[in-house]
Amino acid sequence: MTATPSPPSIPQRANTGWDRFQRRYAPYIFISPFFLLFFAFSLFPIIFNAYLSVHSWQPGSGLGDMKFVGWRNFSDNLTDPTFWKSLQNTAILALESGVPQHLIALPLAFAIHMGLKRVQSLVTAVYFLPYITSVVAISVVFFTLFSWQYGALNAGLNALHNLPLIGGLFPAEKINWLGEVQYVQPAISLVVVWRYVGWNVLLYLAGLQAIPGDIYEAASIDGATRAQQFRFITLPLLRPTIFLAVTLTLIGGFQLFEEPYVLTNGSGGTGQQGLTTIMYMFRTYNSYSDAGVAAAMSWLLFAVIGVLSLINSRLFGRSGLAGKD
Amino acid sequence: MTSTPLAAPAARPRRTSRNTKPLSRAAAILLLVLGGILTLLPFYFMFVFATHPRQEIFSLPPPTWFGSNLEANYTSLLERTPFWRNLWNSLYLATLTTATTLFFCTLGGYAFAMYSFKGKTGLFNLLLATLLIPNTLNIVPFALIMQALGWIDTPRALWIPGMASAFGIFLMRQYIGTAIPIELVEAARIDGCSEFGIFRRIIVPLCGPALATLGLVTFVQSWNSFLGPLVIFRSAETYTAPLALRTLQGIANTDWGALMCGVALTVLPLLILFAIASRRLIDGLTSGAIKG
Numbered sequence: 286m287t288a289t290p291s292p293p294s295i296p297q298r299a300n301t302g303w304d305r306f307q308r309r310y311a312p313y314i315f316i317s318p319f320f321l322l323f324f325a326f327s328l329f330p331i332i333f334n335a336y337l338s339v340h341s342w343q344p345g346s347g348l349g350d351m352k353f354v355g356w357r358n359f360s361d362n363l364t365d366p367t368f369w370k371s372l373q374n375t376a377i378l379a380l381e382s383g384v385p386q387h388l389i390a391l392p393l394a395f396a397i398h399m400g401l402k403r404v405q406s407l408v409t410a411v412y413f414l415p416y417i418t419s420v421v422a423i424s425v426v427f428f429t430l431f432s433w434q435y436g437a438l439n440a441g442l443n444a445l446h447n448l449p450l451i452g453g454l455f456p457a458e459k460i461n462w463l464g465e466v467q468y469v470q471p472a473i474s475l476v477v478v479w480r481y482v483g484w485n486v487l488l489y490l491a492g493l494q495a496i497p498g499d500i501y502e503a504a505s506i507d508g509a510t511r512a513q514q515f516r517f518i519t520l521p522l523l524r525p526t527i528f529l530a531v532t533l534t535l536i537g538g539f540q541l542f543e544e545p546y547v548l549t550n551g552s553g554g555t556g557q558q559g560l561t562t563i564m565y566m567f568r569t570y571n572s573y574s575d576a577g578v579a580a581a582m583s584w585l586l587f588a589v590i591g592v593l594s595l596i597n598s599r600l601f602g603r604s605g606l607a608g609k610d
Numbered sequence: 611m612t613s614t615p616l617a618a619p620a621a622r623p624r625r626t627s628r629n630t631k632p633l634s635r636a637a638a639i640l641l642l643v644l645g646g647i648l649t650l651l652p653f654y655f656m657f658v659f660a661t662h663p664r665q666e667i668f669s670l671p672p673p674t675w676f677g678s679n680l681e682a683n684y685t686s687l688l689e690r691t692p693f694w695r696n697l698w699n700s701l702y703l704a705t706l707t708t709a710t711t712l713f714f715c716t717l718g719g720y721a722f723a724m725y726s727f728k729g730k731t732g733l734f735n736l737l738l739a740t741l742l743i744p745n746t747l748n749i750v751p752f753a754l755i756m757q758a759l760g761w762i763d764t765p766r767a768l769w770i771p772g773m774a775s776a777f778g779i780f781l782m783r784q785y786i787g788t789a790i791p792i793e794l795v796e797a798a799r800i801d802g803c804s805e806f807g808i809f810r811r812i813i814v815p816l817c818g819p820a821l822a823t824l825g826l827v828t829f830v831q832s833w834n835s836f837l838g839p840l841v842i843f844r845s846a847e848t849y850t851a852p853l854a855l856r857t858l859q860g861i862a863n864t865d866w867g868a869l870m871c872g873v874a875l876t877v878l879p880l881l882i883l884f885a886i887a888s889r890r891l892i893d894g895l896t897s898g899a900i901k902g
Contacts, residue, residue: 311805315721316733318714319774323740326771330751331743337751393645396638410888411646414653417884417891419834421852422873425859426656429866435668437655479649491896532742540746543836551860563746563837570750571841583747590744 337580358581368582370557371565372589377470378545378561379538382477386534389478390485391527395515397486398493399501409490412483420480424547427476431462431548438462463548469558476544481537485530492526493519528602535597539590542567562586656877659870667866679867686868687858691846693872696854699765700876703839703850704832706769711828712821714774719782720813724795740776746837753841767842772832778824781894785820786813823894826887830880851876 338358340351362368397408415423430437439459446455462472496519504514520527545559546567553560562582570579659667662677687693721727722734752771753762761767790813798808814821839850849857855876858869884891 307805312721312725312727312730315717315725315809316779319718319737319776319779320733322771322774323776326752326755327740327743327745327748330748330755333751333755334748337754389645393642396642400635400638406889406892408642408646409892410884412649413888413892414881414884415649417830417834417880418653418877419836419852419855419880421834421836421856422876423652423656425855425869425873426652426659428859429659429667429870430652430655432668432672435670435672437672437674440671479652483649487892487895494896536742536744540744542746547856547859551856563749566747566750567837567840570753576750576754579750583750587744587747594742 334580334583337577338584339577339581341577343574343576354577358577359585361578362582362585367557367560367565368562368585371560371562372586374470374558375539375541375561375563375586378474378477378541379535381470382474382481382541383531383534383538385474385478386481386485387527387530390482390530391489391523392515393482394486394489394493395519398490399511405490409483409486412486414483415480416484420543421547423480424476424544427472428463428548428550431472433459433461433464436462464555466556466558469549469554469556473541473545473548473559476548477538477541480544481534485534488530488533489523489526492523496522524601528598531601532594532597535593536590539586539593653877653881656870656874659866660874662867662870664864664866667870680871683865683867683871686865687871690858690865690868691849691854691872693851693854693875695847696849696851697875699843699848700833700850700852703765703769704829706765707772707832708825708828710769710773711775711778712825715778715782715824716786716814716817716821717809718774718779719784719786720809722779722783723787724790724792724813737776737779741780749837749841752838756842762842763844763848764842765848768832768835768838772828775828778828781824782817782820785817789820790816819890819894822887822890826883826891827895829883833880 339353339355341354341358342351393412397405433439439462442455443459446452446457448455460468462468500518500522501514504518509517540563541561542563545554545561546564548554549559553564563586566579566582566586569575569582655672658673658676660683661680662673663679663682666673666677666679722730722737756762756767759767794812795808798812799805803811834852835850836852836856839853840856843849843853846854846857851872855869855872858864858872
């Protein structure tokens with residue numbers, strides 16, 4: 286893809302200075318807005334963040350009021366039990382919400398791709414719908430659905446419990462979703478799963494469409510069942526897509542903020558079970574006005590994401606994203 | 611990746627479905643429908659709750675059909691926050707972000723698709739690498755920089771940094787590279803068209819489908835964004851819709867009926883947009899991903 290043939294030189298036209306200039310530099314000018322914005326609003330903040338992380342500074346005071354403190358902001362974080370708690374919450378939430386997303390999305394995409402071509406657009410659209418809606422808005426809805434005494438979720442579970450035969454599978458007692466320590470994280474994860482299944486279905490559908498149909502054809506002539514086709518054709522050929530999807534879930538999951546923020550009403554919830562690291566970072570900056578410690582925290586989280594991405598790419602990816610081309 | 615290889619599997623379901631037991635097929639469809647219902651249910655409750663007062667939303671059993679309190683909820687909503695102003699702020703921000711993103715990403719995508727220039731591969735890899743930067747981690751320095759610029763409480767703090775995205779340039783480059791023959795560009799050049807003229811007269815008019823996809827994605831992202839606005843906007847007048855909702859939830863004695871009414875008003879425009887353009891969005895995203 287990268288090697289686009291170069292435009293042939295045009296001998297006839299008189300090459301005025303401007304003409305040659307604009308032809309030569311046009312591509313650089315065309316791509317420059319992105320890179321300028323990137324340097325100004327992405328790279329510069331990263332560098333500034335590094336600078337901040339070794340300084341003590343309150344946003345209220347002037348820029349001259351920064352004091353160099355070395356690694357103290359980092360050690361403050363590392364000795365802060367709440368930081369570790371937030372990191373633990375983030376990891377558990379990423380796992381609890383990330384794994385089900387893919388376990389649901391991959392078979393779902395396979396089923397849609399293999400058997401439901403005619404309704405593919407409709408089905409995909411329905412599952413994709415949560416992804417395009419405001420997290421804040423929909424988390425407010427879930428907040429009411431999770432209500433202990435009067436929530437629709439508990440009412441639904443109760444109705445299922447009263448069914449014959451399968452009733453035993455459902456809890457008899459109402460669950461205090463957002464009020465009891467062991468249910469806060471599952472409740473948040475449920476919202477995250479609900480929101481991102483459709484996104485992953487879309488990614489997997491794209492990957493599935495790139496697998497030539499005659500491979501399945503040949504396999505089914507040889508008597509392979511649908512499950513065997515999934516296991517021995519789809520999974521291996523879909524590896525790059527799985528890697529991409531898992532990477533995105535990983536990076537996104539460790540930056541979880543909006544769902545727990547709204548579901549716990551900004552507080553972190555019972556036992557601080559819903560306090561993610563980004564939430565804690567925001568609190569450190571916004572409520573404790575400690576920009577230096579918040580900056581150090583973001584670097585620590587960045588290191589965690591980096592290490593996990595590296596492990597992920599060792600495990601699942603043969604080449605990085607850039608090598609996909 | 612054109613549609614040719616996709617044509618083969620399209621004709622297959624009938625053939626292979628004979629291999630599948632009808633029972634397992636029925637079970638699969640049942641699960642799919644069940645999953646679909648669970649996916650849509652929160653939206654249904656959102657609209658139902660918007661028509662009930664607070665004490666009915668939290669009653670046993672919770673309401674499952676529309677009530678008659680919509681007007682009172684709406685009035686109460688407007689008493690608590692200038693909600694139309696908040697919606698307008700969201701619209702303003704999303705429209706500006708989308709318009710500028712479409713322009714700059716098409717320009718950048720065109721350069722990466724149709725030109726060969728020194729450093730192209732390196733720059734493109736850099737662009738892809740920026741996709742992996744966890745941007746949320748930058749929120750503190752971002753807020754501080756905006757404070758230093760005096761851009762706190764102004765929409766430009768969000769739309770100016772959002773004028774171009776790596777994803778957008780990637781998407782446009784994939785589309786332009788596969789859908790527009792380079793001969794067209796060369797012919798225009800021989801006819802004396804300037805480089806920007808080629809972009810404006812040839813490239814942009816042919817980018818319709820990709821522009822629609824990118825426009826939708828950008829608009830939706832901006833409309834829904836929360837953490838950025840949270841550190842930038844400081845007053846009820848400048849709040850975007852999600853911020854206004856969060857504020858309504860945060861105060862004591864939340865009027866849940868009013869809040870649900872606001873939630874529905876925030877989500878509804880996107881639902882309408884999605885109903886019109888979901889096919890465009892989904893096809894655009896999947897084909898973009900294949901080509902990646």
